[in-house]
Structures are given as C-alpha cells and as structure tokens.
Amino acid sequence: MSKKFSPIPVTVISGFLGAGKTTLLNRILNGDHGRKIAVMVNDFGEINIDSQLIVSAEQSMVNLSNGCICCTVESDLIEQLHKLISLRERPEYILIETSGVSDPSKVVNTLCYPQFRQQLTVDAVVAIIDADNFSSLDGDRRKLAMDQLSVADIVVINKTDLATTRQVESFRQQWLYPYARVFETQFADIPVELLLGTELFETNHSPSKSGHQCNANCDHNHNQQFATYSWESDQPLSLSKLRHALKQLPENLYRAKGFVYLAESPKHRCKVHLVGSRVEIEKEERWQQMPKNQLVMIGWNNLDAAHLNQALENCYS
Template identity: 45%
Template sequence: MPAKPSAPIPLTILSGFLGAGKTTLLNHLINSDHGLRIAVLVNDFGAINIDAQLIVGVPTAEQINLANGCVCCTIRGDLLRAALQLVERADPPDYIVIEPSGVSDPVSVAQTFQLPELRDRIRLDAIVAVVDAEQFGQLEGANAYMAYEQLTVADLIVINKIDLVTPEQIAALKRKWLYPTARVIETSFGRVPIDLLLDTGRFDPAKLLTRPTREVHVHERSGADHPHHDHSLTFSAYSWQCAAPLSLKALKRALRQLPNTFYRAKGLLYLADDPTRRGVLQIVGTRITLTMDDSWHGAEPRTQIVGIGAPNSFDAAALDALWESCRADRQPASIAEQILSGALTWLRHKR
C-alpha cells in the first residue's frame, strides 16, 4: 500500500522595502514560543548575505542563504532548488519562512511556489509586508514604486518603527499609501503576535492574477559598469570586505560622505575601538544606526559592508577608497602619541 502523501508545508513570505525591519521581525518570530521547527530562506541584494548572519536561533541545517541577486528573477532557480531541498528531506521542517531582499517582487516569489514541482508540497500561507514608518513617506521614484507594489498584494501590512514617528505621521502614511481595507498592525522592533504571522490561511491565490510581475535587477557595481537596456526596475549593489580593524572616528567621518543615492547599507564592523564585539551598521535613508553585539559568535572578526542605490549612481572605486581610509592602521598618530613622541625626542637631545 503506497505511503500517504504528507500535508503541504505552510510558508510565509516576509516582504518589505529596504531597511523596513524584516530581519528584526524574523528574529522575533523564530525565537517566539511556537513549538515549530522553522526553516528560513534568506535572500540579500549583495554578494555578501548580511541578513543571514544576523539571524539568531536557527540551526545551520534549517537556514539557506541566497545571495547576490533577487529570488524573484536572477536567482529564482536557486530559490526553487532550495525549496525542493527542504521538502525532500527525510525530516522536513514544520514551517518555512522566506525573507526576500528589499527590492524583490513578492508576486514573482509567490509564483515560484505555484510551480508544478512545489504546489502540492508547499502551501503559501500569507504574504506579510513590513513598512518603515519613518522612511516610507520619503521614498521617491523607483524606490517609492517598488515599495508600494509590495503592499498591494500583502495579506498583512506591518507598520514598523512607530517609536520614531508621531501618531499624526502614521495617520498621514495610512491615508496616502494604504487601501482603506488593508489589514494593518502597528509596532516597533518587529514585535508582532505570532498568531498573526504563522498559519493564518489568509493567502488568496487570486492576488497573483491582480497584477503582472515586476522585473527587478540588482547589479553588483565594481570597476566596470554593467549596462542594462530594458524598461525593468534596476538597482546597483555594492560590497566591501576587510580583515583589518577600522577606526570608529574615521568611520563616522566616512559615513557623512556617502552619496544620497546610496539609499540602503548595512554591515558587520570590526572596530579597533572594541575588537571583541561585533558592530552592526544599519543605514536606511537618512538614519544611521550602529549597535554592538556581545561577541562575534564564533566567527572570525572582519568588516563586511553591502549597499544598494539607484543604477550607476555611485562610484564603486571611490567607495572602496573611502572605506580603506577608515582602517585603524592608516590613521594619523593621536595627539597623545605625538606629544609622547616629541617628549621622548626632546629628552634624548637633552642627554
């Protein structure tokens, strides 16, 4: 007698524009008391997957990292293979959560799970869109268009970071950007009740028919430009790594010189000022935040920075030079060191 096929594994897509707080919400979800073994697929926009390194509480076997492209287009095949890898395990997870990059189209991501290989094995439970209450209203052009498109198919909209704005600003954001019937929850630090995120059964497949998919391309900027000739949404990504520690003072100075078109950046920082702890850098629009973790969590200390902006809007070589100038071993001697050096020279001459 053939084995009874197992029930499809429920899946939640955690979407939202760059810097909205998706990874923070994901960490809250994973570490809540739900009793489920959750597998996580994390897609970042650059060659270095920073978000995957910031997720806490997921065993290595239950986390799959998808970097250097968007799961909705350029690495969609990788997403399909990763999902199949999960469902074909002898002991598959109870639930799957995917965090696409902030410039991914959730409709294209959702359609991956409607392919013949997956539609009977994974059940799309909901699309959740996270909104940055402070920065969303300041988006312009392609950024605003992409962010709004992510909301149009969401089953739940999470207005995050409400601690940074006034009630009047939240009301204005809702009036301008949200449908009157949108299901919305307001929060800070991604704290959303688990029963609103998991196994809600709110996804409506008809939503995938309400609008066409959006082609989104993210090109890694280096010394050579990557020409692009079609009408799709295009972004330029950037990444930089360094094993030498950086000077916090020099880093602050460098951050003030970033071009305005460099909308989103994030990174892990190895600082000479506090080398035993991992610095976490977050740049969203006009806001820059640096927090310090307790440790490097067993990883080798090194700085890793990724960023994304308008196409061909920044000089990658100039950014490389800017970050290189932050290395602690390239800083001038401090005033105390100069005085000490001068004093020692003077004493020798007196002898």
C-alpha cells in the first residue's frame, strides 16, 4: 500500500524587474522556520543570475532559465514539480520565484492542474514592488506590474527608504485590492511567519471574494514584449568606466544584474544591480572560481546587442 502524503504548500514570489524578489527569497530561506524548502528560480535571460544570488545552501534548487516561467518554460516547471513531489525525501515547502516579466496567475493555474491537485496546495502569492520606481512604469510595463498585483494575496511595498510618503500613499490608494495583506519595508525585511503558512490563497479565492481572478487563457508572450541581452568576459573591468557605461545605457533598458571582475578589487566578486536610473556595485566574497564578468540586461522593444557589447568592452581596464 503506497504511503499517502499531505499536499506540499507552495508560495509564489512575483514582482516587476528589480523590485527585490531575490532579496525577499533570501530572507525567507535564512529565517528561523525549521522547514525543508525547495526553491524554483526563473530568470528571463540566458544566464540565471538569480540562482547565484541565493546565499542559503540548505535548500534544493531548481533553475528555470532563458525564458518566462508563464510562457516558454512552463513545460520545465511541470517537469520539475513532478520531480520534487516524487523525491523520497519530499520538501516540506516549495518557493517559486518568477522572473520580473512573468504573470504569476499562469503559474498558479499550473499549480492547480488536476495532476497536482492531491500533491500541491497554493499557500499564497506574494507580489513585491519597488516603491520608488513603480509610478514610472507605463504602457505594457505598468499593465504587467498590475497583473502581478491583481493575483497577490500579500503585497510587499519594498524600498520605502527611497520613496516619499506621498508615493507610498498614492500607490496604496490607486493600486491595492482591499483584501490584500500589505507590508511596507526596506531591503525586503519581513518576518518569515508573516509570509509562510498563511493559507491566504484559499481564503482569497473563496466564492465570496471578487476581483481576485486568475487568467487561465494567458495568451501573452513576454519574449515578444521584452528583450534580454547577456554578456560574459574573463577580462578585468575598470570600476569608473563601468559606472559611466551603466549610466549611459539606452532608455529602453530597465534592468541589469550580474557579477563583475574589477581591476580595483581582483580577488573579490562584485555584484551589479541596475534598476531604472539606480546603479549599485557592491563587493562580495572572494572568488571561488576563475574570475569572470556575467551580466544580464532586460529592456523592451529591441536591444541593440552590438551597441551594448561595445559599451561593455570599452570598460576593460
């Protein structure tokens, strides 16, 4: 007689490019929760930078790269979920970090397929937003960010230290659904017990709730709306040249992230984050492998790969 298992709770972490999803994921993984967690990370570019940014070594990691989890890599998501629930030592919890251009409603629909009905249960959908940059999104970017919010059970208003009180209040009044549980924070600093084991998804999807609908007929293709450019090199870069190049990027490039090999600090890996006009370059731990540069850039319409390649090669020290 086969052993029966309780459904594994799943939390989906979504949010637009650069909102702080990976920071929030790290907060959860390193929190005092005592759970054996499996993590699925989706990055839109060819290089899965997010999986390298996760600092906890205690969890099982599944990488879903080079495509959007709600479009081109959905079959990979289904395959990897089957593998997780078939493990002899099954995880006690699953976290799915979607890419910044994903619509989480399609991921939720996948989790609710009949094949997973007895195996998985959606605990909550978390949407994290950048309090400072959200108001600057327009057109398709704003629509996508709003789609992410529309399915959220928990909304984390992040980076409040960079936004004004008026910006935060305006966001609350214009964009939040009344049932959403909302937290304001800096550096995604939220107690784990407020995010895991909430069972908010089932509550918010009861028949008495309105406005919280998943779009099962997701016909968008983010590979057409957004463009990505990946760059790798093993030559050291000049910090001043790199800062200048990142400040001169085209307006349709919104997000850049990765690691760089700097001549000024050759023994340490340096992390790069660019969101809108904000650029951060931070020194991390010593290189555990041969130093190299790995950068992923995401924008809309067409990114001029030749121009970006030349701009980065001009940063060689």
